[in-house]
Amino acid sequence: MRKEQIFIRAILYAFLAGAVFQDLTRDKIYNLWILPGLAAGLIMSATKGAASLGNAFLAVLIAFLVLLPVYLLKGIAAGDVKLIMATASFLSFQELYSCILYSFLVAGAISLLIIIFKKNKHKTIHFAVPVMAGAMIAIGGFV
Template sequence: MQSATLATLVGPITIGIVTIAAAIDLDRRRIPNWLTFGAWLAALPMQAAIHGMTTGSLAWLYGWLAGLAILLPFYLLRGMAAGDVKLMAAVGAWLGAGMVPKIALATWLIGGVWALALILFTGQARATLSRVGHMLLSMAVQHRAAPTQREARTSAGSLPYGVAIAAGTLAMLFAGT
């Protein structure tokens, strides 16, 4: 197959990856390593076939690193699960470093709107604002970023963020950017 023909498969394959990840995350509330690492590894021969071994390998690596780097701080602050970070890294390996910031922005917007709607729908707005205020005050006074075990247990809930990553990826792919 010619590299131009292979390049047309990158979008549909990525759509398949994020759709499967979203479905599994909704069902099991986790994204499995076989999917994230498998997607990441499968992107290498595709990138090499499209761009040549050296350029393709670098595109694959830079995309993976960009995807990892953009969500890793949220994982380190306990605001996101590792599977979400690995999924974004795999998306970066498939679509390239240039697409990662666009997908991340779309993902954050979609995830934020979803979280806000969920908080309002479940009547958790006042409790959530109280927790956020307490967290900010604790960070300012005690100079710590991570919540304690007791604070973590009183969370308003979590979102299967693989769904937001899938939606952000689809939005950017269909936006044609």
């Protein structure tokens, strides 16, 4: 793996770790965290050329369009949609598709554990955790 790819993954993981921390401690992900993450992904794409930047913008748009119905059905919150959109700026289309799929699978597993082991069945899950797990699975782990 090239040093550039390792650097990009490190930035993505740091961004997602910050989002997880905010989601777990404050029950929301602030735009002041999301916007710099989105900008970092787009800037890193721009350094690879105009085609890469165009693909990053398209990935962000696709993430929005895929997740908008889920948001409208109150399946996830707006901050979660924005988090996946920012994450999309770092990923290829295949990685984005896998990240979304794995994020929902991890969220489903967490929900199942809550149903089995918790008395408070109306607990919401912090979706930043499944997004980080989904991104890590989609791009192949830490390194």
